[in-house]
Amino acid sequence: MSSATQPTLRQHLTDLLRTALQTVAPEHWDVDILLERPKQASHGDFASSLALQLARSLKTNPRQVAERLVAALPVSDLVAKAEIAGAGFINFTLNSNARTAVVATILSAGTAFGRDVASGQRVQVEFVSANPTGPLHVGHGRGAAYGASLSSLLAFAGHEVSREYYVNDAGRQMDILAVSTWLRYLAIHGQVLPFPPNAYQGDYVFAMAEQINVAAADRYVRQADAVLGQIHPTDDLDERLDGFILAGKTLLGEGWQAIHAHVLHEQLTDCRADLEEFGVSFDEWFSERSLYDSGQVAAVVDQLAAHNHTYEKDGALWFRSTAFGDEKDRVVRRDNGIYTYFASDIAYHLNKFARGFDKLIDVWGADHHGYIARVKGALTATGADPGRLDVTLVQFVSLFRNGEKAAMSTRSGEYVTLRQLRHEVGNDACRFFYMLRKSDQALDFDLDLAKSQSNENPVYYVQYAHARICSVLAQWASDGVSDIAVLQQADLSLLDHEREVALCQRLAEFPELIHNAARDYAPHALAFYLKDLAADFHSWYNAERVLVDDKPIRLARLALAVATRQVLQNGLSILGVSQPESM
């Protein structure tokens, strides 16, 4: 089943021009023939600048070239007229049946309308991947909304998509969370130690300390003096924090592993629930630690060393990333023998390729942009194809409350969580709001506006169009007719009003919109399209009554309404936004 009506229509016109071109200028038979949708209705349904492109090499003025091309165009029952305008544009106006045919196509294709044919390509999208050291904040929410919408968009565009969350369960940050929790736990038992300012301060840390207290009573209690005795005095905050971590490992032994495992499990569980409520789910939660446990990290570093891509300096092992376009070499194994995050990330990406994905898409925070060169460099060095990795950067979200930028610090615990945001403005508004900005543009999220004036959020505008159509259909059904299938027989030639034509054109754009948005990793384009579609619908709805007495017209308009509803559903589904039947 081909639901992609418009590409074939576009192809049809391209073929017509190609045929004409072979008559007029056969030596240019292979020139690219581009068709665009004119902004102005008076310029027809499609326009070509082919004559302008050819004019110079033909040494003829563009209008004359256009005249010859038009004269050589084969007859088509889809084209009403081909006119020459402006400097030499050829404007095609379609027959009304060619314009409205999309309605029938949508009704028969249903939820498949707009889908591309299967590409056979396996794509993996890795996103969010936040350290499980605290609640997700609104920045993570943007990555989640973007990654989820992009994944759905790619799937709709015919790719086989796998969604993955990379769990950083092996690093120092997790140790810091564990020690933060332990210190709060010790305080419950009266062993009060100075809480490091660079440890995790959030309330959830107290909550986890209490959980451990309930489960383990005083099993992990150590005397404050004993803890302090393990720590060498230093003014360096990071060194002191590492001292606390080492003290915990030394004094607790197995108990440290238990606390570490508990806080990890708690945070991951919370994170997963948060995302599920947000309509964001993953096929795979991939553990960083598993790369160490299976020896993959050591193996990849050995592989780099074996090919002379590394060298020792200052006790550390460096990857020669400058040989692959990076601006400086990078450490893969520190002087203390511990691998860097970079080392495990190389292993991670090789692991992804080994799983058979044709294309990897990493959705990263914009602060990781300097990281791209070294990862691609490492992939090149290990024989992988860096061209199969696309990194999409999502810019920061700045929260504004009372007109002032809200402080955002994970460590200090002073930030608005994704969960708070969702509860304040609703999941639908959140998902849609995040899509109203290109991913690579900074997003200012005005909390007061989102909360107090959520009625002005465009998501309601789009959903309202859907609800209105449902309402019309419900009233039509109350006349004793409820079989939407009967609309397949509607005489669509009756859809000849200006706003009906405009709405049909908008609907017809959907397949190529999907195709282009998927190609560009740009789900925001879909959000803007849906706004435009809703606007075209509301405009038509206000101008023309659907449930008129004239039965043929009534059926034709119902068919158009149902087709519109279908495209709204297909589009909103991709964005993870619900489609209410009433509002």
Place this chain on the structure above:
RNA sequence: GCCUUCGUAGCUCAGUGGAUAGAGCGACCGCCUCCUAAGCGGUAGGUCAGCAGUUCGAUUCUGCUCGAGGGCACCA
């Protein structure tokens, strides 16, 4: 200093190698005895930051200048 994102209406932002650059909000004027007014119609509002280049054509591509944000760890 280097890398990167950006500069479009009063504000927030889309968009494009093409013909008269769009939307929402804000302002102003209108529209419900009629399928949901969470809607619609209209008016006003622009040197697409600036300069040069490529092009038949540049707001779009290239370079430079000015201005804004972000990044440049043996953190993740």
